[in-house]
Amino acid sequence: MEFQFKYITPDIKLSCSESKFSKMEVVFDCHMLVWFISGETKIIQTNESYVFQTGDIFLIPRNQLATIINYPKNGLPHKSVIMHLSTDRIREFYAKLNVKPKTISVQKIRSFNKHPLLESCFASLIPYFDMQEKFPENIASLKITEALTILRTIDEDIDNLLADFSEPHKINLTEFMEKNYMFNMPMEKFGYLTGRSLTTFKRDFKKLFHTTPQRWLTQKRLELAHYQIAEKKQKPAEVYLEAGFENLSHFSFAFKKHFGYPPTELIINR
Numbered sequence: 001m002e003f004q005f006k007y008i009t010p011d012i013k014l015s016c017s018e019s020k021f022s023k024m025e026v027v028f029d030c031h032m033l034v035w036f037i038s039g040e041t042k043i044i045q046t047n048e049s050y051v052f053q054t055g056d057i058f059l060i061p062r063n064q065l066a067t068i069i070n071y072p073k074n075g076l077p078h079k080s081v082i083m084h085l086s087t088d089r090i091r092e093f094y095a096k097l098n099v100k101p102k103t104i105s106v107q108k109i110r111s112f113n114k115h116p117l118l119e120s121c122f123a124s125l126i127p128y129f130d131m132q133e134k135f136p137e138n139i140a141s142l143k144i145t146e147a148l149t150i151l152r153t154i155d156e157d158i159d160n161l162l163a164d165f166s167e168p169h170k171i172n173l174t175e176f177m178e179k180n181y182m183f184n185m186p187m188e189k190f191g192y193l194t195g196r197s198l199t200t201f202k203r204d205f206k207k208l209f210h211t212t213p214q215r216w217l218t219q220k221r222l223e224l225a226h227y228q229i230a231e232k233k234q235k236p237a238e239v240y241l242e243a244g245f246e247n248l249s250h251f252s253f254a255f256k257k258h259f260g261y262p263p264t265e266l267i268i269n270r
Contacts, residue, residue, distance in 0.1 A: 008128045009140040011084040018077040022070045023241055025184045027193065031085040031162065032060040033147055035122035039078030042069045044242055046179045048108060055114045057122070059151070061107040061161060062087075063168060063193065065183040069241060081122050083147055087165060093148050094163050101163040110155065117150045170195030173204050181220040184244040187213055221245065222258045229266045236263040 006014040017039075036056040043050045043060070044067040052058055053073070060066065070078045112118055125143060128135055151158045176194050190213070191201030205213050225243040228234045240251035256262045 006129045008135040014129045016079045025067050031062050033083040035081045037079040038076035040071045040073045057112040057118045059110045099159045099163045101160045104160050168193050168195050182244045
């Protein structure tokens with residue numbers, strides 16, 4: 001079963017899946033505040049990985065590359081309530097406040113450890129998902145305002161994240177790609193996150209790496225997988241997702257084509 005979504009507004013949804021697992025590689029264009037009801041989620045970012053379980057509440061910043069792997073657990077589906085904290089909604093909220101955010105060099109996922117105020121805010125939404133009539137927009141606005149107010153109360157640094165409305169600017173392409181090659185993103189997204197149009201991204205990439213982005217990305221991901229299997233003693237089934245491949249058979253085919261032997265041979269020769 002794929003993910004099923006129930007929306008009470010475009011910005012507030014309940015997601016549910018009973019599949020063995022699902023994987024997506026994303027760059028959200030707004031902050032995502034998540035309350036985890038059941039199941040398990042692993043989120044992999046450039047320099048960090050996180051595991052979230054029942055009751056956890058966390059905020060995923062916008063414009064950050066992430067691999068998200070979701071699992072059902074203990075016989076229960078993967079289920080969560082999600083608030084999309086859109087830039088327009090946050091601008092409206094901060095328009096009444098005198099806040100001057102500081103620049104944050106690295107925007108990390110923030111965990112709020114089952115905080116009772118946020119938990120109560122999310123739990124109050126559950127009955128609305130079973131409503132037949134339309135959810136009043138003014139109530140939705142109030143719930144998001146409540147969540148933002150709670151975040152400001154429990155995290156003294158949150159303004160530096162939420163009140164920063166800047167867009168990605170042109171950055172060092174070599175440094176960015178070396179840190180983020182494992183994320184299986186469209187080239188347009190890589191371009192946007194490095195402050196470039198697609199055409200400029202491809203041109204600058206060719207100048208720096210002397211090959212196409214896709215060839216370079218495939219080689220880097222295969223080298224990462226080779227290292228994890230050979231040196232970290234992991235199995236192919238444990239590494240292919242985090243190395244940026246969509247399925248095990250494609251990974252095995254690409255691995256053999258590049259190295260001349262299948263990944264299983266590394267296990268046999270240990």
